[in-house]
Amino acid sequence: MDDECYPKTLYVGNLSREVTEILILQLFTQIGPCKSCKMITEHTSNDPYCFVEFFEHRDAASALASMNGRKILGKEVKVNWATTPSCQKKDTSNHFHVFVGDLSPEISTEDIKSAFAPFGKISDARVVKDMATGKSKGYGFVSFYNKLVRFRCNNSD
Template structure:
């Protein structure tokens, strides 16, 4: 989900760029609600998040700032996404389909049969009625 107000990720920044400089540049486009600079030692380049009060100002910032050189580096500007939009890691999820079961088999029977192989997060029994 995109930020509803207008929050930007601004990357590929020079280590000499400060929050004050970013705010000076971005407030020329429109009033900024916040600016948060992230300067991790493990990261090659710092980056920041800039949030505008108005969505239209944030949209104008893309055209004005993406690819612009700030202190000798061409910055990358993209819409910031909220954490809820990040995909859930399903690399350790496994699904098993078991078909042609007798109608008498219950969900609990299925869980009991597969329990020796590991934790079962959920099980579902679907009943399909064949048409005439």
């Protein structure tokens, strides 16, 4: 198994304001060695959250299974995978990108792929989702291998 192709970073959300990086590392290193912990607290209206990176996928998977739903300082935490492994990501930096906004909440990545397929070969498409809730943020991106040719719609009454 090529461990680089499997995620190693977890999102840990719904944290109490008293939780620290040190506490998270103490709890999660009991499951397996952690490479890092990054606490995000600057959003004053939202609960803090953090990202815990493990050295090994199997330890991250064990932590996900054992820590999701556990109470830390009186709050039930939410633990999910935080990232797509780098070997599964497509390098679209030289491709042509389109921002797609004002999407209805029920629009999926497959929906925007289908809608934009007639305009060229798509290299990547995604609806952006809130990491905590999994719900659409109402926008997304479509990447094309080639630059789109401008087209004009003529409406006649």
